[in-house]
């Protein structure tokens with residue numbers, strides 16, 4: 001079942017020196033979720049932010065869903081910390097954990113929603129025995145690690161394949177796409193089945209967040 005469009009700006013491209021303010025500005029401008037990219041310089045070749053900053057956003061008064069995207073290895077050690085820090089959803093890459101089912105149970109056991117993330121070359125077979133435990137499937141449309149990369153077109157076929165699986169399972173799983181989403185690519189991703197859109201460089205750093213977010217949402221809704 002296709003769910004209403006969600007626009008989730010990635011704070012990877014936000015102003016880190018004024019993070020609370022910049023995140024609030026994006027939410028006031030119509031963003032639905034805060035996409036929170038966690039990188040460890042191990043699973044991906046970059047280093048970003050952790051639970052302390054998630055908690056700092058909550059303490060600052062951010063109440064919107066925080067969509068934590070873990071690009072870390074191992075995964076389990078850090079899950080309880082993010083739950084305690086106020087994460088709403090915790091998504092991870094299946095290759096980065098030893099026991100995928102255990103990690104999913106851990107996330108739900110700590111009161112968060114689950115997501116499984118697929119890199120461009122990661123096969124969808126991981127979904128065979130996990131779909132029922134998922135609240136979200138996240139397809140990377142770039143290789144993880146950096147903002148501002150080009151959308152990989154093969155993601156569209158993969159989105160269609162996941163959409164078929166979700167619809168066949170009759171479950172209310174969100175289908176999120178992450179990487180290179182902007183006014184040129186969002187319609188094709190929506191037409192291929194995505195309902196949740198991460199956008200970093202397309203939103204942050206732009207002069208008018210409201211105009212960008214409204215435009216992205218309109219293009220996604222029209223193509224769905």
Ligand code: DX5
Pocket residue numbers: 010011012013035037069142143144145146147148149178179180181198199200201202
């Ligand atoms: C990449 C991150 C993305 C990134 C997207 O590893 O997962 O969330 O911030 O940035 P853009 O939208 O600029 O491609």
Ligand code: ZN
Pocket residue numbers: 010035036037069178198
């Ligand atoms: Zn991300």
